[in-house]
Amino acid sequence: xxxxxxxxxxxGTLYExxxxxxxxxxxxxxxxxxxAEDVVHDVFVRCAGRVDALDHPLSYLRTAVVNECRTRHxxxxxxxxxxxxxxxMPDRVVETLDALGCLSxxxxxxxxxxYFVDLPEVEIAAVLGCRPATVRSHVHRGVAELRKVxx
Amino acid sequence: MTxxxxxxxxxxxxVQRLEEAALEVGPPERGPTASVAGSSATQRRIRWILGGAGxxxxxxxxxxxxxxxxxxxxxxxxxxxxxxPDTAGLERGEVRLLPEAPIEPRFGAxxxxxxxxxxxxxxxxxxxxxxxxxxxxDARKNEWQLMADSPLSPRVxxxxxxxxxxxxxxxxxxxxxxxxxxxxAYDPEADSWRELPDIPYGPSAAGAAxxxxxxMVIxxxxxxxxxxxxxxxxxxxxxxxxxxxVDEVPLAALDPGTGAWRELPPIRGIAGRAAEAVWFDGTLxxxxxxxxxxxPWGRPVAIDVSTGDARLLPDAGPAFxxxxxxxxxxWWVALDGGGDEQVDLxxxxxxxxxxxxxxRPRTPDFGTDFRILWTGETWAVFDRGGFWTxxxxxxxxxxxxxxxxxxxxxxxxxxxxxxxxxxSAAPSGPHGDQVGVLVRPDLRMVEPVAPSPGEAFMGSSEAxxxxxxxxxxxxxxxxxxxxxxxxxxxxxVWSAGYRAEVTGDVLSVDxxxxxWADLDxxxxxxxxxxxxxxxxxxxxxxxxxxVARVLVAEDGTEFTxxxxxTLDHLVGSWAPEDLLSAGAESQPVIVFGRPAxxxxxxxxxxxxxTSIESRLWNVSRFANGPSDRLGLLECxxxxxxxxxxxxxxxxxxxxxxxxxxxxxxxAVTFRRVAE
Numbered sequence: 001x002x003x004x005x006x007x008x009x010x011x012g013t014l015y016e017x018x019x020x021x022x023x024x025x026x027x028x029x030x031x032x033x034x035x036a037e038d039v040v041h042d043v044f045v046r047c048a049g050r051v052d053a054l055d056h057p058l059s060y061l062r063t064a065v066v067n068e069c070r071t072r073h074x075x076x077x078x079x080x081x082x083x084x085x086x087x088x089m090p091d092r093v094v095e096t097l098d099a100l101g102c103l104s105x106x107x108x109x110x111x112x113x114x115y116f117v118d119l120p121e122v123e124i125a126a127v128l129g130c131r132p133a134t135v136r137s138h139v140h141r142g143v144a145e146l147r148k149v150x151x
Numbered sequence: 152m153t154x155x156x157x158x159x160x161x162x163x164x165x166v167q168r169l170e171e172a173a174l175e176v177g178p179p180e181r182g183p184t185a186s187v188a189g190s191s192a193t194q195r196r197i198r199w200i201l202g203g204a205g206x207x208x209x210x211x212x213x214x215x216x217x218x219x220x221x222x223x224x225x226x227x228x229x230x231x232x233x234x235x236p237d238t239a240g241l242e243r244g245e246v247r248l249l250p251e252a253p254i255e256p257r258f259g260a261x262x263x264x265x266x267x268x269x270x271x272x273x274x275x276x277x278x279x280x281x282x283x284x285x286x287x288x289d290a291r292k293n294e295w296q297l298m299a300d301s302p303l304s305p306r307v308x309x310x311x312x313x314x315x316x317x318x319x320x321x322x323x324x325x326x327x328x329x330x331x332x333x334x335x336a337y338d339p340e341a342d343s344w345r346e347l348p349d350i351p352y353g354p355s356a357a358g359a360a361x362x363x364x365x366x367m368v369i370x371x372x373x374x375x376x377x378x379x380x381x382x383x384x385x386x387x388x389x390x391x392x393x394x395x396x397v398d399e400v401p402l403a404a405l406d407p408g409t410g411a412w413r414e415l416p417p418i419r420g421i422a423g424r425a426a427e428a429v430w431f432d433g434t435l436x437x438x439x440x441x442x443x444x445x446x447p448w449g450r451p452v453a454i455d456v457s458t459g460d461a462r463l464l465p466d467a468g469p470a471f472x473x474x475x476x477x478x479x480x481x482w483w484v485a486l487d488g489g490g491d492e493q494v495d496l497x498x499x500x501x502x503x504x505x506x507x508x509x510x511r512p513r514t515p516d517f518g519t520d521f522r523i524l525w526t527g528e529t530w531a532v533f534d535r536g537g538f539w540t541x542x543x544x545x546x547x548x549x550x551x552x553x554x555x556x557x558x559x560x561x562x563x564x565x566x567x568x569x570x571x572x573x574x575s576a577a578p579s580g581p582h583g584d585q586v587g588v589l590v591r592p593d594l595r596m597v598e599p600v601a602p603s604p605g606e607a608f609m610g611s612s613e614a615x616x617x618x619x620x621x622x623x624x625x626x627x628x629x630x631x632x633x634x635x636x637x638x639x640x641x642x643x644v645w646s647a648g649y650r651a652e653v654t655g656d657v658l659s660v661d662x663x664x665x666x667w668a669d670l671d672x673x674x675x676x677x678x679x680x681x682x683x684x685x686x687x688x689x690x691x692x693x694x695x696x697x698v699a700r701v702l703v704a705e706d707g708t709e710f711t712x713x714x715x716x717t718l719d720h721l722v723g724s725w726a727p728e729d730l731l732s733a734g735a736e737s738q739p740v741i742v743f744g745r746p747a748x749x750x751x752x753x754x755x756x757x758x759x760x761t762s763i764e765s766r767l768w769n770v771s772r773f774a775n776g777p778s779d780r781l782g783l784l785e786c787x788x789x790x791x792x793x794x795x796x797x798x799x800x801x802x803x804x805x806x807x808x809x810x811x812x813x814x815x816x817x818a819v820t821f822r823r824v825a826e
Contacts, residue, residue: 024173033176056327061277072318093175096168115162116169122308122357122373123328129258130560132308132357132373133426133473134520147161150168 011048014057019044022065029069039068055059062117063127066109071106099149107142114139118143177243241290246538246550249573249587252295252824254286256561256585259319261311264564267291268339269571270318271562272298273306275317277575280326281305287339290589300344303335309469310360312368314407316340319347319367321405322355330354336407351412352401359428359437366404368435368456370418372426373500374401402456416459427473431481436464436474450806451483467506477525484523494523496541522559528568533557538570540592548787555586562818568592 019040031117043064047057048080054060089097100108106128115123121132121139128135243245252271260274272285303309305322309331313319317336323328332354334347343806350369358372396561406413428437434453437533439461446564451464451474472485481499483506494517497506516523521534532539538553557563573587 020176020178023178024176027176028169028173036176054280059326059328065277089175092168096172112169113163115166116173119194120373123323125357126259126307126324128329129275129277130520131259132562136426143162143165146165150161150165 011044014061015044018058018061022061025062025112025117026065026069028097028100028116029066029109030072031101035072036069039065039072043068048069059123059126066113066127070105070109095150099146102149103142103145107138107145110135110138111142111146154466155458211302241589245591247293247589247590250289250295251292251585252286252288252573252587253297254284255282256573257282258560258562258574259307260285260562261309261318261323262562262564263311263313263318263402264566264569264571265313265318265339269562269564270298270313270317270337270339271302272311272320272337273309273323274562275307281307281324285337288571288573288587288589296342298337299344301335301337301344302346303333304331306331306356308357308372310355310358310372312360312362312367314367315409316363319405319407321360321367321369322350322358322372324356324373325361330356334405347407347410348412351403351414355401357426359426359435361428361430363404363430363434365408366406366413367416368402368427368430369405370402370428370435370454372436402459404456407648415456417462418454418459429474429476429481431474431476434462436481438461438472438474464499464503465505468495475523478529482525494532519746520558520560522563524563524565524570526565526568526570526592529592531565531570531590531685533559533561533563533570533572538572538588538590538592544767550590550592553588554590557586557588561759673716 022040022043023033023036027033030036030039043061045075047061047064100111103111109128111125113127114121119127121135125132126133128138140147152668186790214593254271255269255276257274257276260271262269262271264270267290269284269288269290271288273282275281282553283301285301286295286536287298288295301320303320303323306325309323310321311318314336317338319334319336321334330353332349334349335344336347337344343543353374355369355372357375359370359376361368400421401417404413404415405411416431426437428435430436432452433455435456436451436453439450439452451472452461454461467483467485472483475482475484483497483499485495485497490589496509497508499505500507517532517534517536517539523530523532524809525531530541532547533555535556535558536549536554536746538550538555538557539547540550541547555572556576557572557574561572563573564571568591570592571588574585578586662739
C-alpha cells in the first residue's frame, strides 16, 4: 500500500486508492469478507469528514480499520446477532483463516500487520497503542502458536 | 522481515498463505459474494460466515454521519486544574490522585522521572495523531505545567533520557511513519528547549537509550539507513516502511554538554535490535531480540560500547525479559513463555555467572501490558487490574482501590520511592478522560481488612499453616493439624501485633482444596506482648472471630512455594507440645527468630522424641548462637538439635522439598512439613 494518495484526499480518491487493500487487511483480521467490507465502509464513512485534512490518510485509515475490526470482534463475542452465510473458499485459505482464528486478538492483529501489511514493530505498536516490546511478544507467541496449528 | 525471518521457511510460508488468503478478497465493489467466482482453487470448502451490510447502505449512512461529524466540536483540554496543597511529600502507603493534566493522555511518549517531577513529551494521543506538546507534573506542588513549545515535530517512540538536568529527546516516528533523527533537550528549570545535532547514524525510533552519567548512548530500535531500505511483501514502491539490517546495530553517544556525538562501533553479535536497556557496570545491558527458536528470545547481553562487542550474559530462562537496575544490582525481569506472563525477578549474582531468583513470586493475573518498576524502595506493577507491590514476604499485594486502569502502555515512571502513572481513564473518572496517580508504596500495602470472614491459606497435607488472615500476612503462620475434618491440635501464634489461633471444626473444603475452619484472632498475652505494630493504614481489629481458609495440596505432597516468615516482623516462635507428642512419624517443629538475633530456623525432625536425623530444612546465620526459644521444644530430639545449632551453621538444602530461599534477612520458604 502506498502511503499517500496524493494531494487529492477526497473520499472517492482515497477509497479508490486504498479500499481493496484495507478490505484485505480486515478480511485477515475478521476472516469474513462481508464483515471486512463493512468495516472498511464504516471507517470511510466515519473518517470522511476529516481525512481530507490529513497529510497521511493511509496510516489513519489503517489504524481505524484495525480498531474497528477489534471492536467488532469483541462485540461478536458477546452477541448472537450473526447471520450465517455460505461462501466457498479454497481449503488452504480456510485453513489459514482457521489458524489465525486460534490466535488471540492482539496476536492475530500483530501477525497480519507484521507479515501481510509488512509494518515494522514501531508502526504496529502505534496502531495497537502499545509498546514495541509488546508487539514483539504478540508476534513471537503468535508465530509459535501458528507453527503448532499449521503443522 | 528480519534476516533471520527471511531464512525461516515457516515465516515464508506464513507470508505466502496470508497473501493467498487476502487475495481471495477482491475490490469491495464486487460485493460480498464475489469471492466465490473470484477464487481459482480447485478444492473448495463451505465456510460459514457472518453476513454484512452492502455498499449502498453504507453510502447512505455516510452522508448522514459526515454531516454529523462536521457538526461536532471536540473540547480541547487546556489549562491546569486547581492543584491540591503542597504536601511536601507522600507518606508511606499514600496514594494521590493527580489533577488533570493540560495535555491529552498518550502512549509512546518521551518521559522521565526527574527528582520529584514527571516529564512527559510527545507520543501518540489515544485518538491520534502524534503530538509535539508536553507537560511537567511537580509532585511537591501537585500541579501540572505545560512545557514550552518544542523545536521537534510531533512524534512517538522517541529515544529519551534524563541527564539530571535535561530531558534529551532523540529521533522517533512521525505521523506518516517516517523515522526521525533530530534531537533536542528540555530543561524543566528554565522551561526551555535547545536543539542538538541529529543522530549521526540516521533516523531511528524505539531504540535503547541510557544515560551513562556523562553521555546519552542510543542504539538500535527501528532504524533505516537509506542504503538498507527495501520493499517487502505487501508493500509497494514509495512505502516508507524500510527493513532492518540485523547484522550490525548502530551505536552512538551524545555529550549534551558539548552537543557532540561520538559515533561508536556498531554492535555485532546480537543479531537483532537493542531496545529496552540499562547502563550497568560500564556496559549497555539489553536483550537480543532476533526471535530465533534456537536462541532464547530476549537473552540478556552486555555491550561494550567502546568496541561494540556483545557479551552474552547468563541465560535468564525461557523467553521475554528486560533488564533493570535496583539497589546497585543488575536485575532481569523475566516473563516466562507461557500465556500467563508469570513474572520472575532475577538478580545477577556476584561474579556475574548466574541469575539468582528471589523466589518466584506467585504472580497475579497481570495482563500482557503490565509494567514493573523499581521505585527505589520496592518493586511495583501497574496493570489493568490495579497497582501491585512486592511485599516483604515476596508476594504481590494489590493496593486497595487501585482500579485506575493504568498499565505499561500508559506513562508509568518511578523513582525516589514513588511510582507515577498517568493515562486514559475508561470510563471517565472524576478528572475527566484521564487518570493520574502518585503512589508511595508501603511494603505492606494490602487489600482492605474485613473482620470476617478471614482469609488464610497454605499448608501441607496434615499440618497446616495459615499465612494470612483477611489478606494480612501472619508472620510465622498459624499452625494446626487436622484429623479428617476436625482440628485436633493447634497452636496460636502472634505476630505483627496480633494473635491468631485456629479452633473448632473445619467448616468446608472448597474446590481449590481449601479448608475453611474457625479462627480466633486477638491480642497477644501480656507476657508475650511486644510493641504494637501497625500493619495497615487502618488498625487491625482485635478479637476478630473469622474463618480461616487453608489451602492444602491436592496430593498432599506438593504445593506452591509460600514465603512464611519475614524476619523484619517476626516476634515469636512456638513449638506446640501437643503436636510433638501426637506420635506421627514426621512431626514438624517450626522455630522462628528475631532479626536482632540474626537467627532463624525452620526445622524438621523425624520421629521427634527418639532421634533426630538432623534434617535441617534450613538454618542460617546463627551468629549469636542458639536461641533459648529452642528450649521450648520439649522433646529430646529437639534439645539435641538445639545444641547443634550455633554460630556458623550453614544453610542446607534438603533436596527438592527443602529450603528454597533464605538469605538470613528476609524470608524463610519451605514446601513440606509432613510426609
